[in-house]
Every structure is written in C-alpha cells, then in structure tokens.
Amino acid sequence: MRYVDEFRDPDLITKASEEIYRLADPERHYRIMEVCGGHTHAIYRFGLKDILPSNIELIHGPGCPVCVLPMGRIDDGLAVASNSDVIFAAFGDMMRVPGTHGSPFEHKARGTDVRIVYSPADALQLARKNPDKHVMFFAIGFETTAPSTALTLIRAKAEDLKNFSVFCNHVTIIPAIRAILDSPDMRLDGFIGPGHVSTVIGCRPYEWIARSERKPVVTSGFEPLDLLQSIVMLLRQLQAGEARVENQYKRVVPWEGNRAALKVMAEVFQLRPYFEWRGLGFISQSALKIRDEYAEWDAEQRFPIPGTRVTDPKAAQCGEVLKGVLKPAQCKLFGKECTPERPIGALMVSSEGSCAAYYNYEHRKAAAALVTSISSVA
Amino acid sequence: MRFRDPQIEMAHGAGGKASRRLVEGLFAPLLFESSRAPLGDAAHVRISGSCVAITTDSFVVKPLKFPGGSIGELAVNGTMNDLAVSGAKGLAMVVTFVLEEGLPTSVLEDEVRAMAAALHRAGVTMVGGDTKVVERGKADGMYITTTGIGHLMPQVTIDTRSVRPGDRILLSGPIGDHGITILLARGELDLTADLSSDTRCVLPLIETTVEEAGPGIRWMRDPTRGGVATSLNELARDCGLGIVLSEEEIPVRDEVRGACELLGLDPLHIANEGQFLAVVAPEYADAALNALHQAEGGENAFIIGEVRAEPACAVLVTTRYGGSRIVDMLVGDPLPRIC
Numbered sequence: 001m002r003y004v005d006e007f008r009d010p011d012l013i014t015k016a017s018e019e020i021y022r023l024a025d026p027e028r029h030y031r032i033m034e035v036c037g038g039h040t041h042a043i044y045r046f047g048l049k050d051i052l053p054s055n056i057e058l059i060h061g062p063g064c065p066v067c068v069l070p071m072g073r074i075d076d077g078l079a080v081a082s083n084s085d086v087i088f089a090a091f092g093d094m095m096r097v098p099g100t101h102g103s104p105f106e107h108k109a110r111g112t113d114v115r116i117v118y119s120p121a122d123a124l125q126l127a128r129k130n131p132d133k134h135v136m137f138f139a140i141g142f143e144t145t146a147p148s149t150a151l152t153l154i155r156a157k158a159e160d161l162k163n164f165s166v167f168c169n170h171v172t173i174i175p176a177i178r179a180i181l182d183s184p185d186m187r188l189d190g191f192i193g194p195g196h197v198s199t200v201i202g203c204r205p206y207e208w209i210a211r212s213e214r215k216p217v218v219t220s221g222f223e224p225l226d227l228l229q230s231i232v233m234l235l236r237q238l239q240a241g242e243a244r245v246e247n248q249y250k251r252v253v254p255w256e257g258n259r260a261a262l263k264v265m266a267e268v269f270q271l272r273p274y275f276e277w278r279g280l281g282f283i284s285q286s287a288l289k290i291r292d293e294y295a296e297w298d299a300e301q302r303f304p305i306p307g308t309r310v311t312d313p314k315a316a317q318c319g320e321v322l323k324g325v326l327k328p329a330q331c332k333l334f335g336k337e338c339t340p341e342r343p344i345g346a347l348m349v350s351s352e353g354s355c356a357a358y359y360n361y362e363h364r365k366a367a368a369a370l371v372t373s374i375s376s377v378a
Numbered sequence: 379m380r381f382r383d384p385q386i387e388m389a390h391g392a393g394g395k396a397s398r399r400l401v402e403g404l405f406a407p408l409l410f411e412s413s414r415a416p417l418g419d420a421a422h423v424r425i426s427g428s429c430v431a432i433t434t435d436s437f438v439v440k441p442l443k444f445p446g447g448s449i450g451e452l453a454v455n456g457t458m459n460d461l462a463v464s465g466a467k468g469l470a471m472v473v474t475f476v477l478e479e480g481l482p483t484s485v486l487e488d489e490v491r492a493m494a495a496a497l498h499r500a501g502v503t504m505v506g507g508d509t510k511v512v513e514r515g516k517a518d519g520m521y522i523t524t525t526g527i528g529h530l531m532p533q534v535t536i537d538t539r540s541v542r543p544g545d546r547i548l549l550s551g552p553i554g555d556h557g558i559t560i561l562l563a564r565g566e567l568d569l570t571a572d573l574s575s576d577t578r579c580v581l582p583l584i585e586t587t588v589e590e591a592g593p594g595i596r597w598m599r600d601p602t603r604g605g606v607a608t609s610l611n612e613l614a615r616d617c618g619l620g621i622v623l624s625e626e627e628i629p630v631r632d633e634v635r636g637a638c639e640l641l642g643l644d645p646l647h648i649a650n651e652g653q654f655l656a657v658v659a660p661e662y663a664d665a666a667l668n669a670l671h672q673a674e675g676g677e678n679a680f681i682i683g684e685v686r687a688e689p690a691c692a693v694l695v696t697t698r699y700g701g702s703r704i705v706d707m708l709v710g711d712p713l714p715r716i717c
Contacts, residue, residue, distance in 0.1 A: 010698035047701025
C-alpha cells in the first residue's frame with residue numbers, strides 16, 4: 001500500500017461522492033463542522049466541495065493552533081527575541097504571522113535572529129551548537145505537537161542545557177469544541193473529528209459530544225477518500241438518528257490514543273487556569289503550561305514577558321471566521337485589506353487557516369464554475 | 379503599482395508575488411520606462427538593423443554542489459535557457475564572479491571546470507568576465523552572474539498577445555526535481571531521496587519544437603524559482619485569459635511527490651532548471667509533442683492543459699473526479715506545515 005495513491009483513486013472518489021448523493025436527504029440542510037484546519041485545507045485543495053451535494057454545508061472549525069493565538073502572545077515571543085543573544089526558533093508556519101510590529105520574518109529582516117525548525121529537537125540542536133546564544137523555541141500546536149515539545153524539555157533537563165527554553169503556546173482541542181457547541185450562533189449536525197490530534201488523545205475524549213450533545217463525530221484522515229468516507233459515515237448515522245463516535249482514520253488513530261505521548265505530556269505540562277483564544281475569548285483549562293520542575297526551561301519564567309493584550313483590528317472578523325459563524329469571504333477585509341501578502345490575522349497565512357485555504361484554492365473559482373463540470377482537458 | 383515595502387526580505391527574491399511587486403513597482407518604472415513590452419525571460423534589442431536577444435541571471439544557490447550539478451552548471455544552463463525560451467539561440471556569454479575571502483581554490487576550479495563543460499555541451503562561447511572578492515562572511519562561497527546574447531530563431535515569434543483560448547500548454551518533463559534536490563542537499567531535513575537536479579540546456583529540445591511547430595508557438599518560459607505555477611500565472615495575467623490544467627497529466631516523480639506531501643509543498647511551486655513550458659496552437663500541439671517524444675531528453679513531455687477564456691487571469695487545476703482548485707503564485711518561499 002502506498003498510503004496516498006489508494007486514497008486519491010479517482011474511481012473510488014467518484015463512487016464515494018455518488019454514495020453521498022444517494023444518502024443525503026434532499027429536504028434537509030446538513031451542517032457539518034470539520035474542526036481541524038488541515039481538513040479545511042484538504043477539502044479545498046482536492047476540490048471536494050465540487051463533488052458534494054449543495055445541501056451539505058461544511059463549516060470550518062477553530063482547529064488551527066496558529067490562528068487561535070492572540071497577537072499579544074506573538075508580540076511577547078518576539079519581545080524576548082529582540083534581545084541580541086536570543087535565537088527565536090519556530091515552525092515555518094509561524095514566520096509570516098503578523099504581530100503588532102511585524103511578523104517573525106519581518107523581524108528577521110530587521111536583524112532579529114529568527115530560524116525555521118522542523119521539530120523542537122532541531123531547536124535543541126541549535127542550542128547545543130550555539131553555546132553563546134540562548135535558543136527560545138516558540139512552541140505552538142494542539143495535543144499533536146505537545147508530546148514532542150515535552151520530550152525535548154525532558155532531554156534539555158537531562159543534559160542540563162543552560163541556553164535553551166520553550167515559550168509554550170500549546171492549546172487543547174476539547175475546550176475549543178465545547179466553546180463552539182456552547183455558542184448560541186452555532187447549529188451543527190455533526191463533526192468531522194480532528195485527525196492528528198486524535199493520534200495522541202484517541203477517540204474517547206469526543207464521546208461527550210455524542211452522549212450529551214447528541215451529535216455524531218467521525219475522526220477522519222486527510223486524503224479525499226478519507227473525508228468522503230467520513231461524510232458517508234456521518235450521513236448514515238444521521239439517517240438512522242444515531243449519535244456515536246466513529247474512527248475512519250483507523251490506520252493512524254488508535255481508539256485509546258498514544259499512552260506514552262500522554263504520559264510525557266503529563267510529566268512536563270499542566271493546564272493553565274485559563275488562556276485567551278482569538279475569537280473564543282478566555283477559556284478555562286484550555287492551554288498547557290510548563291510545570292515548575294522544568295521552570296529553568298520555561299521562557300515565561302526565564303525572561304520578563306510584557307504580557308501584552310492586543311485586540312484584533314476592529315474591522316477584522318477573525319473570531320467569527322474561527323467559530324464558523326462567517327465564511328472567509330464574508331469577512332469585510334477578505335481579499336482587500338487582508339491577503340496572504342498583507343495579512344491582518346493569522347488565518348490568512350497559516351497552512352491550517354481557513355482564510356488562506358479559501359483564498360489560495362477557491363476564491364476566483366466563481367468565474368470558473370462552468371469549468372468544473374467539464375471532464376479531462378488534455 | 380508603487381513598491382511600498384519598507385525593507386527587502388527573502389520573499390522578494392523567491393520569484394513569486396513579492397518579487398513581481400519589486401520588479402513592477404520599483405525597477406520597471408525607474409529603469410525600464412521606455413520599454414513597452416511585458417517583461418519576459420530575455421529582451422530583444424535592435425542593433426544596426428539586426429535583432430539581438432540579451433538576458434542576465436545571477437546564481438546564489440546553496441549548497442554550491444548538489445546531486446546532478448553545481449552552481450557553475452546552473453550559471454551556464456540558466457542563461458542559455460532564458461535565451462532559448464525567448465526564441466533565441468545563445469551565441470556568447472560573459473560572467474562575473476563575486477568570491478568570498480577564504481574560498482578554497484579547489485572549489486572555485488571545480489566550478490570553472492563545470493562551467494567549461496556546460497558551455498561546450500551548449501555550444502556557446504564565454505567571451506569575457508569580471509571578478510571581485512569580498513571579505514569572509516559576505517558572499518556565502520561564491521555568487522555567479524552570467525549575461526548571454528544570441529540571435530533570434532526566425533521560425534518563431536514569442537508574443538503573449540497571440541495567445542488564444544484553445545491553445546495547448548506543453549511541458550517538457552517532470553517538475554520539482556531541482557528544488558527538492560536542493561532542499562534535501564541542505565541537510566536540514568532528515569530526508570533522503572534518489573533525486574538529482576534536472577539542470578540542462580533545453581536549447582536542443584526547443585529547436586526540435588520550433589522546427590516542428592514554429593508558426594504555432596505563442597509563448598515559452600522556463601519555470602525556475604516559483605515553479606510552473608508562477609510562470610503560468612504570469613502568462614494568465616499578461617494575456618488576460620485563463621489556464622486550466624489537468625492534474626493527472628502533470629509529470630511528477632514519485633520522490634518529488636513524496637517529499638512535497640511530507641513538507642506540505644505543491645510541486646507546481648517548486649523550481650526547475652531543465653524544463654520549459656510552451657503554449658502551442660492546437661493544430662500544431664500533437665506534432666510538437668511527438669517530436670519531443672522522439673528527441674533525447676523529451677520522452678516525458680506532456681500536454682498538461684489548455685488556455686480558456688475563464689477563469690480570466692488565473693490558473694485552475696482539475697482532477698479526473700471533478701474536483702478543482704485555483705493555483706496562485708506564492709508570496710515568498712514555500713513554508714512547511716506544522717501538523
């Protein structure tokens with residue numbers, strides 16, 4: 001099995017699409033939220049909306065860990081980095097996210113030492129190689145990336161590496177989903193559950209959505225056939241009046257999650273009493289903080305952090321788009337003041353951001369609606 | 379369009395939107411104001427009644443050597459290819475070297491030998507050059523610039539204004555090899571693959587295409603930094619038409635696809651150093667493709683799409699199952715995703 005080609009087989013995709021058309025009740029309007037930003041991108045990248053019936057509405061959820069970070073946290077991280085002895089290390093996805101005084105890349109052009117790393121272990125290696133500098137890893141992500149940050153901190157402590165710290169912005173997915181369901185603006189029929197977060201936390205944490213909220217959840221992979229199959233599974237449940245958690249992404253997601261990963265997370269992190277999320281406000285017990293045993297490697301303990309609270313520009317509607325209340329194109333700034341070149345919010349530059357997905361893959365397709373019904377070109 | 383960015387960033391050199399803004403908003407209005415033609419790969423200049431093509435390119439690749447080639451080879455092939463896709467056969471080149479203090483002579487000599495071999499293969503002569511040396515730390519080993527001149531092939535006229543709906547898009551071979559090879563050669567990623575740069579002089583293949591389909595060729599380009607996506611978006615904008623590609627027809631090696639999937643990159647945005655795109659009138663397209671398939675190095679050429687009226691000024695990629703997506707130019711360098 002090649003793991004990609006089979007799940008992009010055009011004939012199987014066409015069959016799955018036909019099954020969805022068969023299952024969808026024409027009298028009903030289905031509102032399904034895909035929580036994860038990676039799913040949003042996959043949906044647009046593979047043009048899946050072109051092969052779904054119009055009464056299935058896919059609503060983009062807040063599963064983009066860069067997008068939900070308030071601008072003040074980026075400013076805080078860059079404030080530490082403005083110290084000439086500090087190397088600011090982060091994933092590539094962070095580099096064009098706007099802070100109040102520019103993005104990390106813009107700071108780099110002005111002289112701040114900003115480096116892209118592909119894993120926190122790379123940041124640790126940077127610290128080993130640059131003993132006269134301090135490397136601060138700006139950690140972001142849901143539970144997906146938290147275990148590797150945890151392992152890196154364990155290693156840093158074991159080596160007693162003095163010139164390394166982590167600025168921790170890890171957040172947890174369940175409180176975000178809870179905030180969506182608590183929101184009076186939201187009426188949803190079901191969820192396409194996060195794919196990669198679930199490899200760590202498993203499928204059990206979603207059971208309350210099925211039990212208490214009576215909405216089905218299907219954790220899904222990222223290939224077109226994965227997403228279509230997940231929609232088939234959701235429609236089947238909705239038709240039968242059921243509400244269960246199902247796992248479509250069995251080849252990667254274990255039902256019980258990854259015990260070892262959860263263990264290291266518990267060893268290194270504890271929950272913050274509350275944390276501010278862009279668009280969702282302050283949510284209690286929704287973000288991770290480094291435990292006191294690792295205080296020496298906690299950037300928030302090592303450095304004075306300004307703790308700036310920055311509200312988004314008034315006209316920007318990042319919050320509503322994050323909650324799924326607005327579609328990206330409905331934000332007043334979309335495509336005009338806010339573009340991937342000149343982003344107002346992270347949603348327009350993050351690889352998980354729904355505005356970026358819509359802008360890059362979709363928004364000029366309206367004129368090309370006539371094209372999509374035409375088959376192979378060459 | 380005025381260039382309003384307060385400082386230069388890496389994105390301005392990546393061949394995407396930021397680069398275009400810099401060229402169109404700062405360089406063009408101040409330096410090229412007397413030129414009315416859209417900016418192409420080479421300029422055509424009238425000198426005493428004859429038309430001469432001229433182009434220049436600088437090479438700052440890191441690392442200097444990589445599987446399949448090195449900076450010296452790129453410097454010769456890149457400039458020859460820019461001339462070739464503008465419909466010109468390169469005749470002579472000049473070169474400038476900016477060398478870093480401390481560069482081992484053996485490294486320099488290797489590159490000069492590589493250039494000599496590439497010049498010989500391309501059938502072009504180096505007729506002059508200049509050398510500067512800068513302090514340690516100011517040039518990353520070496521930077522090379524080459525400028526080439528050539529005369530136009532009479533059978534072909536490149537003009538974006540002649541592009542029509544129904545014209546076919548021809549691609550000479552698999553995309554993404556060069557960019558991914560460089561990315562892996564930097565050693566920052568824990569990835570290996572059996573890949574090498576596709577750097578080569580495409581003049582022979584272009585001559586073959588011109589011989590077979592000359593009157594039908596509307597436009598050509600070599601998709602370097604920014605990839606096929608950038609080149610075709612520039613075409614779409616310049617001619618005001620749309621381009622629709624068929625995803626399954628675009629040749630990509632498995633290794634390139636795999637690396638791109640892992641890193642969240644699109645092969646359409648990755649640099650190539652040995653390929654060209656041609657827009658060919660439909661009545662000539664099949665003959666051009668067949669001629670390429672018979673020629674050495676053209677076996678993997680494909681017709682990957684066609685020009686349409688809509689979506690105007692944009693590039694659309696369609697799949698066999700009916701899905702489609704817009705492919706735009708990137709702002710700057712592709713960035714890997716986080717999860």
